[in-house]
Amino acid sequence: MLEGLRVIEYATYMAAPGAGSILSDWGAEVIKVEPPGGDPIRKFFRTIGTDIQDNPVFDFDNRGKKSIAIDTTTDEGRALLRELAETADVFLTNVRPGGLARSGLDYDGLKSANPKLVYCSLTGYGLDGPDADKPGFDIASFWARSGVARATIPKGSEPFPCRTAFGDHTTSIAAAAGICAALVEAGRTGKGRLVEASLLRTALFTMGSDFAIQLFFGRLGSTKQRHEQTVPIMNFFKTSDDHWLCIVARQGESDWAPICRVIGREDLIDDERFNRAKARRANSVACVDVLDEGFGKLTREEAAAKLDEHSIAWSPVQTLAEASQDPQVLAAGGVVDVPSSAGDGSTFRSPASPVRFPGADDGPKGPAPRFGEHSEEVLLSLGRSAEDVAQLLESGVVSDGAKREK
Known part of the structure; x- marks a missing residue:
């Protein structure tokens, strides 16, 4: 459905990459821009002492993407990211708004060069208000701050955490939907727009029936035993x-x-x-x-x-x-096969994206990329010469980590 669209994903962790994964499954070319050390989720299992070829948590959010590693702390790196954004249909980021504005990588800084750009900012708390620039993680912004955690706890029980990236991936769905709506508008008008998704607002919608009761009556019954x-x-x-x-x-x-x-x-x-x-x-x-x-x-x-x-x-x-063996889960397409990063033709099972398009190729388009695997390919797609590419790699502004393990 999204074949021919280019998405620049300037994001780490899970919520924004999860949205990029959905868009990739649906056919978009998603170029993941990683910092020199790589997305921290690449180390998800190494942190607990497990060394495996495939990383199912990272791979779930990044399958089918291309990876380029750019040092955006440098002027040249930021200029390169802006150049990539000029070629894009979508710019997807979870970097905090203040840092983006200071770097000229916010929506206002990019739209003049690419008026059709759909720019999706995915944050903890949104782009306005006193906490707009605070770091956001789903256990805090989605689960705790929104009231979801307190509403979920049975009466008399203590708070407990949400499961891994539960709020992140709910917000991934919301962000992907917002991006697709803005793409429809851009196709009709030739003008892009800013799409603002946040963990907090998505949580409030997810709890919308209870929140509606709270807003209307001023009170809400507790979760009972x-x-x-x-x-x-x-x-x-x-x-x-x-x-x-x-x-x-x-x-x-x-x-x-x-x-x-x-x-x-x-x-x-x-x-x-x-x-x-x-x-x-x-x-x-x-x-x-x-x-x-x-x-x-x-x-x-x-x-x-x-x-x-x-x-x-x-x-x-x-x-x-x-659930992983439930015949109805399988019949509904809830599990897909993802190619292994080993490149040996093997696959492993992984969750499907949230919507099915019967008759369409709506599944994974390839394995998750190795760190910087596509740096040279992406640079050449910008029209950079082989000499330019070599200079960027030599200077460290761009890393080519194709031979590095995840």
């Missing part, structure tokens, strides 16, 4: 073989009788403690205890068959190990 649920039949129950199930109750009273039939307790269908939503809420503890007992007598396989028979919406509460 299983026995304290407002709708106790919309809950989690464990089977006799230690599998948890998620039961989803529809609005109204339509699901109580079928659930009673699932657990073999038809005698409870007209029980006044449970046969109305208000009564179930008032007797939540007793209701959950009854359902725990009923589901606790069924195996997962037995419960699944009965829930399907009675048209109850449900799902197994799976581990990622189970």
Whole structure:
């Protein structure tokens, strides 16, 4: 879908590179501009003492890209980055706004030379306000600052961290969507625009239903333990073989009788403690205890068959190990094969990008690049002579790390 578009990705870590990975899967040429030491996520596993050829965390966010290493602390390096931006359809960065402005690499500094440029700034807190130039990481900007962490913690429990890059990759999706919208406009008008994505704002949208309640009513109910649920039949129950199930109750009273039939307790269908939503809420503890007992007598396989028979919406509460082998995950295209950086034709499994385009080549376009692997190729694409390329490499403004390991 994006074939023929050039993206310059001046970014490290996960959120912005994740957006670049989506655009790469969808066909864009994504040139990753790395600092002399490389993207820190290249060292993700070395930091914990694991030495492997492929780095699944780095590779997930950087597959199919080209890598050029530029020292942008130098005048010549910044000039080279501006030259790259002049050839681009998209400039994607997570560098803090203040540093970009001082270097002339902000949107205002680049748009005059390339009016059609779509410039995406991905930050922790946005481009305005007192914290605009603060460093942003998802556990702080997305998870903690937004209220998501506090809203997620069950009542009486202590805070806990989000999983690795959970907020980053949610923001990657938002940034990729914003970039594509701006590309549509640029194609129609010939003018680019600034696209502003932030971990904070994406988190607020992700929690939008709860945030809407908070904004409208000025208050929000806490996340409750299983026995304290407002709708106790919309809950989690464990089977006799230690599998948890998620039961989803529809609005109204339509699901109580079928659930009673699932657990073999038809005698409870007209029980006044449970046969109305208000009564179930008032007797939540007793209701959950009854359902725990009923589901606790069924195996997962037995419960699944009965829930399907009675048209109850449900799902197994799976581990990622189970999800990785789930036939529906595979049928939905949730896992793709990524070429190994070893260059031996081997592949390994990796998460797919978030949207499928049936009939299109919407998967990985190649392995993640080695550090500086494409430096010479990218310089030559700018029309630089072999002598210019040699001079830039000799001076250290550009690094050619094609033979370095990730």
